[in-house]
Amino acid sequence: MNDTVSKETMSFALNEASRAAIDREVAKYPEGQAISAVMAGLRIAQEQNGWLSPEAIEAVADYLAIPAMAAMEVATFYNMYDVKPVGRWKIVVCTNLPCALSGGEQAAEYVQEKLGIGFNETTPDGRFTLKEGECMGVCGDAPAIIVNNTRLCSWMSREKIDALLDELK
Amino acid sequence: MLEIEIDGQKLEVPDGSTVMDAANRLGVYIPHFCYHKKLSIAANCRMCLVQVERAPKPLPACATPVTNGMKVQTHSDQAVTAQKGVMEFLLINHPLDCPICDQGGECQLQDLAVGYGSSASRYQEEKRVVMNKNLGPLISTDMTRCIHCTRCVRFGQEIAGVMELGMANRGEHSEIMTFVGHTVDSELSGNMIDLCPVGALTSKPFRYSARTWELSRRKTVSPHDSLGSNLVVQVKHDEVKRVLPFENEEVNECWISDRDRFSYEALNGEERLTRPMIKQDGRWLEVDWQTALEYAANGLKRVAAEQGASKIGMLAAPHSTVEELYLAAQLMRGLGGASMDTRLRQSDFRLDGKLSGIPWLGMKVADVSRLDAALVVGSFLRKDQPLIAQRLRQAARRGTAVSALGVSGEDWLMTLHARVTVAPSQLAGELAALVKAAAEARGVALPAGVESVQVSEAARSIVASLMNDGSRAIFLGSVVQQHADASGLHALAQELARLTGATLGYLVEGGNAVGAAAVGAQSGLNAQQMLLSGLRACVVLHAEPELDCANAPMALEALKAADTVIVMSPFKTGLDYADCLLPVSPFTETSGTFVNAEGRIQSFHAVVRPKGDTRPAWKVLRVLGSMLELGGFRFDSSEQVRDEALSGARDWLPEYKLGNTAGDVAFARPVALGGLQRVADFPIYRNDAIVRRAPALAAARDSAAPAARMSAATAGDAGLNAGARVRVRGSAWSCELDLQIDDTVPAGCVRVSAGWPQTAPLGTLSGALTVEAL
Amino acid sequence: MSSPDTPQSILLAGLDGDNTWGIEHYMKRGGYSALRKVLESGMTPEQIIAEVKKSELRGRGGAGFPTGLKWSFMPRNFPMDKYVVCNSDEGEPGTFKDRDILRFNPHLVIEGMAIAGFAMGCSRGYNYIHGEVWSLYERFEQALAEARAAGFIGRNILGKGFDFELFAHHGWGAYICGEETALLESIEGKKGQPRFKPPFPASHGLYGKPTTINNTETFASIPWIIDHGGEAFQALGKPNNGGTKIFSVSGHVNRPGVYEIPLGTPFPALLEMCGGMRGGRKLKAVIPGGSSAPVLPGDIMMDCTMDYDSIAKAGSMLGSGAVIVMDESTCMVKSLERLSYFYHEESCGQCTPCREGTGWLYRMVHRIEHGEGRPDDLDTLDNVASNIAGRTICALGDAAAFPVKSFIKHFRPEFEYHVEHKRCLVPVEVQREGSRIYVEHAAC
Numbered sequence A: 001m002n003d004t005v006s007k008e009t010m011s012f013a014l015n016e017a018s019r020a021a022i023d024r025e026v027a028k029y030p031e032g033q034a035i036s037a038v039m040a041g042l043r044i045a046q047e048q049n050g051w052l053s054p055e056a057i058e059a060v061a062d063y064l065a066i067p068a069m070a071a072m073e074v075a076t077f078y079n080m081y082d083v084k085p086v087g088r089w090k091i092v093v094c095t096n097l098p099c100a101l102s103g104g105e106q107a108a109e110y111v112q113e114k115l116g117i118g119f120n121e122t123t124p125d126g127r128f129t130l131k132e133g134e135c136m137g138v139c140g141d142a143p144a145i146i147v148n149n150t151r152l153c154s155w156m157s158r159e160k161i162d163a164l165l166d167e168l169k
Numbered sequence B: 001m002l003e004i005e006i007d008g009q010k011l012e013v014p015d016g017s018t019v020m021d022a023a024n025r026l027g028v029y030i031p032h033f034c035y036h037k038k039l040s041i042a043a044n045c046r047m048c049l050v051q052v053e054r055a056p057k058p059l060p061a062c063a064t065p066v067t068n069g070m071k072v073q074t075h076s077d078q079a080v081t082a083q084k085g086v087m088e089f090l091l092i093n094h095p096l097d098c099p100i101c102d103q104g105g106e107c108q109l110q111d112l113a114v115g116y117g118s119s120a121s122r123y124q125e126e127k128r129v130v131m132n133k134n135l136g137p138l139i140s141t142d143m144t145r146c147i148h149c150t151r152c153v154r155f156g157q158e159i160a161g162v163m164e165l166g167m168a169n170r171g172e173h174s175e176i177m178t179f180v181g182h183t184v185d186s187e188l189s190g191n192m193i194d195l196c197p198v199g200a201l202t203s204k205p206f207r208y209s210a211r212t213w214e215l216s217r218r219k220t221v222s223p224h225d226s227l228g229s230n231l232v233v234q235v236k237h238d239e240v241k242r243v244l245p246f247e248n249e250e251v252n253e254c255w256i257s258d259r260d261r262f263s264y265e266a267l268n269g270e271e272r273l274t275r276p277m278i279k280q281d282g283r284w285l286e287v288d289w290q291t292a293l294e295y296a297a298n299g300l301k302r303v304a305a306e307q308g309a310s311k312i313g314m315l316a317a318p319h320s321t322v323e324e325l326y327l328a329a330q331l332m333r334g335l336g337g338a339s340m341d342t343r344l345r346q347s348d349f350r351l352d353g354k355l356s357g358i359p360w361l362g363m364k365v366a367d368v369s370r371l372d373a374a375l376v377v378g379s380f381l382r383k384d385q386p387l388i389a390q391r392l393r394q395a396a397r398r399g400t401a402v403s404a405l406g407v408s409g410e411d412w413l414m415t416l417h418a419r420v421t422v423a424p425s426q427l428a429g430e431l432a433a434l435v436k437a438a439a440e441a442r443g444v445a446l447p448a449g450v451e452s453v454q455v456s457e458a459a460r461s462i463v464a465s466l467m468n469d470g471s472r473a474i475f476l477g478s479v480v481q482q483h484a485d486a487s488g489l490h491a492l493a494q495e496l497a498r499l500t501g502a503t504l505g506y507l508v509e510g511g512n513a514v515g516a517a518a519v520g521a522q523s524g525l526n527a528q529q530m531l532l533s534g535l536r537a538c539v540v541l542h543a544e545p546e547l548d549c550a551n552a553p554m555a556l557e558a559l560k561a562a563d564t565v566i567v568m569s570p571f572k573t574g575l576d577y578a579d580c581l582l583p584v585s586p587f588t589e590t591s592g593t594f595v596n597a598e599g600r601i602q603s604f605h606a607v608v609r610p611k612g613d614t615r616p617a618w619k620v621l622r623v624l625g626s627m628l629e630l631g632g633f634r635f636d637s638s639e640q641v642r643d644e645a646l647s648g649a650r651d652w653l654p655e656y657k658l659g660n661t662a663g664d665v666a667f668a669r670p671v672a673l674g675g676l677q678r679v680a681d682f683p684i685y686r687n688d689a690i691v692r693r694a695p696a697l698a699a700a701r702d703s704a705a706p707a708a709r710m711s712a713a714t715a716g717d718a719g720l721n722a723g724a725r726v727r728v729r730g731s732a733w734s735c736e737l738d739l740q741i742d743d744t745v746p747a748g749c750v751r752v753s754a755g756w757p758q759t760a761p762l763g764t765l766s767g768a769l770t771v772e773a774l
Numbered sequence C: 001m002s003s004p005d006t007p008q009s010i011l012l013a014g015l016d017g018d019n020t021w022g023i024e025h026y027m028k029r030g031g032y033s034a035l036r037k038v039l040e041s042g043m044t045p046e047q048i049i050a051e052v053k054k055s056e057l058r059g060r061g062g063a064g065f066p067t068g069l070k071w072s073f074m075p076r077n078f079p080m081d082k083y084v085v086c087n088s089d090e091g092e093p094g095t096f097k098d099r100d101i102l103r104f105n106p107h108l109v110i111e112g113m114a115i116a117g118f119a120m121g122c123s124r125g126y127n128y129i130h131g132e133v134w135s136l137y138e139r140f141e142q143a144l145a146e147a148r149a150a151g152f153i154g155r156n157i158l159g160k161g162f163d164f165e166l167f168a169h170h171g172w173g174a175y176i177c178g179e180e181t182a183l184l185e186s187i188e189g190k191k192g193q194p195r196f197k198p199p200f201p202a203s204h205g206l207y208g209k210p211t212t213i214n215n216t217e218t219f220a221s222i223p224w225i226i227d228h229g230g231e232a233f234q235a236l237g238k239p240n241n242g243g244t245k246i247f248s249v250s251g252h253v254n255r256p257g258v259y260e261i262p263l264g265t266p267f268p269a270l271l272e273m274c275g276g277m278r279g280g281r282k283l284k285a286v287i288p289g290g291s292s293a294p295v296l297p298g299d300i301m302m303d304c305t306m307d308y309d310s311i312a313k314a315g316s317m318l319g320s321g322a323v324i325v326m327d328e329s330t331c332m333v334k335s336l337e338r339l340s341y342f343y344h345e346e347s348c349g350q351c352t353p354c355r356e357g358t359g360w361l362y363r364m365v366h367r368i369e370h371g372e373g374r375p376d377d378l379d380t381l382d383n384v385a386s387n388i389a390g391r392t393i394c395a396l397g398d399a400a401a402f403p404v405k406s407f408i409k410h411f412r413p414e415f416e417y418h419v420e421h422k423r424c425l426v427p428v429e430v431q432r433e434g435s436r437i438y439v440e441h442a443a444c
C-alpha cells in the first residue's frame, strides 16, 4: 500500500494512556495470563498508531512479555486489525448475503463510486480506505457500514452515505 | 487398560492412549502428517481419518482416545474415501514440483500421494503461490509446498522453547513465517527440516547438492558435545552431503543440535589439510608421509634424548577418539614419561588424584528426563549442551523444578524454579549459601566455612526443591570446570549433594571427555603445568591451543618457544608455531569410539574415505610408535585398540571407573576482585576446530562477532556507552572490542567470549579486566 | 430501531428504547429477582439445574443442545477454577438477536450468567462480544460496573458468600470465534482456531479448566426460568422445544428485525409479523437458521413451524434462529457464491478439508456465476462438499458444505441454466430491483 505512511511510522512506543488501558485489560484475566490481553492490546496500539505496524505489534508483545510472533499471529488472524496502513477513515461495508438482499452490495457500489476507489484501496488524499465486510451481526440494519472499527452506521441509504462521507474530514 | 480392535487385531492399551498409539503398537500404519510422537496433537491434517464403529463420521486416529471395546477400521471404504478426500485437498494447492524438490524421495506427501492420490486432478482453478521466507543461513524455504501441519511451529514452542515460527493470517492465506525481519536462531532449528513432511523447509547448505536416492546413509556419532548424539551421515562420492539424527531415545531421542547437523560443511571446506607439510627455513612445503613422519619422529626423539621426555607434551582435544588418545598416551609414555592432557580449558587441577573416579554425568542421560528437581551450576546450558537443555526443558514442562546458579542470566527458554546469577567470583558464596540452607533445613551442624554467608529466599527455595521426594540432581557446567577454584566449588557442590541427597553430576566438555580420562590421556603434567614447564616439543592433536586453552596467549607463547611442534589435525592450523602438519581424519573419516558423559561407549566406522592424503590419526600414531621403536603398537584394527584401551568394554564403562566424589578438598571462598570481572563462554559455533570452520554456522546469529558485553548499569558506572569501541585489558594482554549492552551479564562483570582470535589475547577465562573507551 | 417488543416476549419484554439498558430500569422491571431468589431462598445448584432441565431450554447458539444437560456435565467437586463463558460473538450471517439483548437488556445476561455460575460452582465468567458491535462491548462494561457496584457480581454476592467475577472480552473480526473452542482460544490470547474434541470444555475448557459455554440468549432465558419455573417456560413452547425464541429475520420482508415468539409458531405467522414479502413478490427460498443451515424452498417452509424439530424434519436446522428470506428476484447461484465466499474468507485455516475445500467450492461457484461453469461442475461441487462435511475439526466445514449441497439439491435447474447459458435465470434487472437499498422499515 502507501509507502510514505509506513516510513513515517517506523518507530513506535506505547504511550501512557495505552499502557494504562492495557493494564486494565490484563487485570481481567487470571494471574500469568497476560497474553489474554493481546487482542485488546493490539486494538489499543492500533488506535494509538492508526494501524498495526510491525513495531506496534512488537511493542504490545514486549509489554505483555509474549513472543512477537504470537502477537503477529493474532494481529493477522482477526480482520479488524490493520496490518497495512489505512486511510484516516476506514469504511467497511457489509456485503454478506442477508445485507446484500437489502442493498448491501449497492451501498458498497455507491461508496466506491463516490470515493473513486475499489475495495482494499485508499483514496490518494489518504482520507478513506474502503473494505468489504463479513457479517457484522446487524443484518436487520442493512445496508450497514462500520467506520474505524467502532462506529456502526445502520440503514445506509444513498443520502445517509452522502452525509456520512461529508462528515468525515 | 482398555481393549481395542484395529483391523481385526485385538490389543490392550493403557488409559489415555489414542487410536494412533494403539495402531503404532500393533504395527498398523495409519497415514498422517501433523502427528508426531514428540509433539502435541494438532489433528489438523486430517490424513489419519479412520472408521470407528458406531461413530457417524470418520475420526482422526491421532486425536481420538481409545474407549474400551472400540473397533477401528483403517482401510474400510469409509476410511479410505476420507483419506483420499484429504489427500486430494492437500494436493490441489501443492506445486507438485517433486523433480526439483530436495525432499523428493523422502517426502511423506509424495509417498502417500502414490497410495492415496488420484492420477488426474479435478482441481481446475488457479493454484496458490506463497512467498518464500528468509529464515537465516540454515533453513531454506519453499512455502508454496507447505501443507500447514504446524509441526515446525509446535517444535519451536514445545521442544526448542521459543516461538520463532508461527502461522500468520487465516484460512487459505495462512503462512508459516517468522516475525517481520527475524530469522530462526534456535540452536535446535534444523530439526524443523526433519519434521517438515514436505519440502517446504529444507536444509540450506544441502540445497540442490544431491538427490536423496543418490545418497548412502551411514551411522556415526557427533563429537561436538558430551552427549554423543547418534547421526546418520548421508554421503555421495565420498563427501558428506547431509547429517541427520539417528534416533536413539536414550541419547538424543530423535533430535540433534544445529552444531551436530551443519558442522560437516567444515569437512569439505577449503581449510582442509590434505598433504603432510613441514616448515623449512620459514616456508611450508608439502611432503610425503614418509618424510613427514620421519621428521616428526626425529624431532621427538631428539628432544627426548637431549632435553629429556619431561620436555615433551601433548595437547589433545577432548573430542579425539578413544583409539587416538590411547595410542597417543602410549606414545608419550613410551618416550620416557612425556605428558599429555585433554583438559585444555581447565585451570584448577587440585581434584586430580582425589576424585573417586572419572567425572561424569552421574546418571544416565535418559534419567535427566525423569528428574523431579535439578540445579544447574555454572553452565551456558543451551549452547554448551543443547540437547541436555532440551531434556530439562521437557522435564520442566512436566513440572520438574529446574534451578540455575550461574554467571549469565541468559534465557534458557524454560520455566525455572529459581535462578541466581552472580559474578564468577561469587559462585562460591552462593554455593555456600545453598549448603548452609541445606544444613539448616536438615537441622544438622553447619559445615565449617559457611557459617557467615547470607541465605537468600532463592537459595532456600532451591534447597527445598532439592530436598523433595523423587530424583534430584546437581549438575556442574563448563563455568565450574573452567573456574580458577573448580576444586573448591566442587567441594561445596558435593556437600550440597550430600546434605540434600541429590546426585552430583558433571556436564563434561567435549565428545570424548570421559573416554579420554578412561584411557590415560591425562598423564604426567597437566595442560597448564605443561605450558609453564618450558616444553621443547609438543604434539597437538585435533586442538587449537591458541583458542582452546584456558590461557590462550600463554599457550601460544609456549608453542612458539618450543623447538618442535607437530600438529595433527584435519585442518591447516598452527602455521605460525608448528613445524610439521600431519593431516589426520576428522570423525567422519576414521573408525573410532567416543565415551559420552554417561559412560556410554559408542563406536563408529568411517563414513567417507579420508580426503587427499589424510590418514586416521590412530594409524599415524601407530606408525610413529613403530618408527620410535616403542613397544605396544601392534594393532591391526581400531577395534583392537579400543578393546585394549577399554579392557574389552563395548557398551558401557564399568561404573566403578566413574565417580564424582572427592575427599579432602577445601571449600571455595568468594574472592574480592578489583575492577570488572570477566565472564567467558565458548560460543556454540566457536567450540572446536571443526565447527569454527563451518560456513553456514559461521553465518548464524550465535556466531556474531565477539563484543565486550555488560549490563546497562555496569556500563553506566564505568562511564561507557553502548556501541563504543573499547580496549579490554587482562593481566598481561589486551584487545579491542565493541561495547554491547547485555543485561543478562551480572553486575560488575564483562562478558567476553573465548574461542575467537579477536579475544584470545585476553588470557585467562576469568579474573579482573579493565575496560576503557578508545 | 427494530421492534423488540413482540407478543409474548420474555427476553425483550418491557424494552421500548435505548434507555432501558441501565440497572435502574432493569430493577424496575423486576431485574435480579431471580438471582436474589436463588441466593436467598437457598436453592441448591442441583435444584437450579433441575429447573433448567424441566424448562427444555435448548441452546440458542445454533446446535440446540439441551442447556440443563450441558450444565450437568460440569464436574461437581472440582477444587480449582471453573469458568462460565457467554458466546456473544454473533456473526453467523442472518443472526442479530444477541445484539438486541445486549443493547437493551445486558443485565439479563449478567443475571443469567451469575445464576449459571452459582449452579455450576464457577467463580469467574467472561462474555465474548463480537468485535463489530463495539458499542455493545462498551455498554456491557458499563453494565458490569453497575452490577458490581450494586453487589450482584463480585465477592460475597448479596451477603450469601457467593463470589462471581464477570468480565467482557471483545472479538476483533473473526466469525470462527463463535465456535466455542475457538472462542476459548481467543480469550486465551491466541488465534481463534477450534480445538479438537474430546476433551470437551466441560473437562478441559478455558485455561484448561472446566468451562461451560452458552449463547447470550440462552443465559438471558435463565432468570425467567428461575422466576417462573421450568415448567412455565416449557409451556411457552412445545414439547422438547421449551420457551420463546428470538428470530432475526432479514432479506426480502417488509420489516426485517428481531421477533421473539414461542417455539412452534408457524412460519407464515412469523412472515406476517414481518409485514409480509417486500413488494408483494413471491417467496422463493428461506434459510431458516443462519447461513450455515441448508436452504429450503419457500413452499416447504410455509408448512413448517418455527422450532428445532419441525425445521429439522424439513431437512434444515433452526440453528441460531436467523431467518433469511429470499423472494423470486433472487439468483440462487449468486446467493450461494456470496455465502461460499464468506466461508472461504472465514475458514480458520488449520484443518485441511476446510482450508483447501472452502476455497475450491467458492472458486467453482464463482466460475459458474461468471459464466465459466462446466457441466460436471455441479457434481464436483457436491462431491467436494461431501469431502469436507464431517471431516473437519469444527462444524465450520459442515457449515460451508451444507449451503452448497442444499442450494444444488433444491435449485439445480437454476445452476444448470447458469452453466448452459452463462447467465442468470433471473434477469439482472429483476435482481437489482429486488435487492435495492431498502431502508423504509427503519423509519419506525
Ligand SMILES: Cc1cc2nc3c(=O)[nH]c(=O)nc-3n(C[C@H](O)[C@H](O)[C@H](O)COP(=O)(O)O)c2cc1C
Pocket (backbone or CB within 6 Å): C058, C059, C060, C061, C062, C063, C064, C065, C067, C070, C087, C088, C089, C090, C091, C092, C175, C176, C177, C178, C179, C180, C181, C213, C214, C215, C216, C218, C394, C395, C396, C399
Ligand atoms: C462456525 C461456528 C460458528 C458459531 N457461531 C456462534 C455464534 O456466533 N454464537 C453462538 O452462540 N454460537 C455459535 N456457534 C455455536 C457454538 O459453538 C456453541 O455451540 C454455542 O455457543 C453453545 O451455546 P448454546 O448451547 O447456548 O447454544 C458456532 C458454531 C460454529 C461451528
Ligand code: SF4
Pocket (backbone or CB within 6 Å): C176, C193, C194, C346, C347, C348, C349, C350, C351, C352, C354, C355, C392, C393, C394, C395, C396, C397
Ligand atoms: S473446519 Fe475450518 S474453521 Fe473449523 S478448524 Fe477446520 S479449518 Fe478451522
Ligand code: FES
Pocket (backbone or CB within 6 Å): B031, B032, B033, B034, B035, B042, B043, B044, B045, B046, B047, B048, B049, B060, B061, B062, B063
Ligand atoms: S495425523 Fe491426525 S489429523 Fe494429522
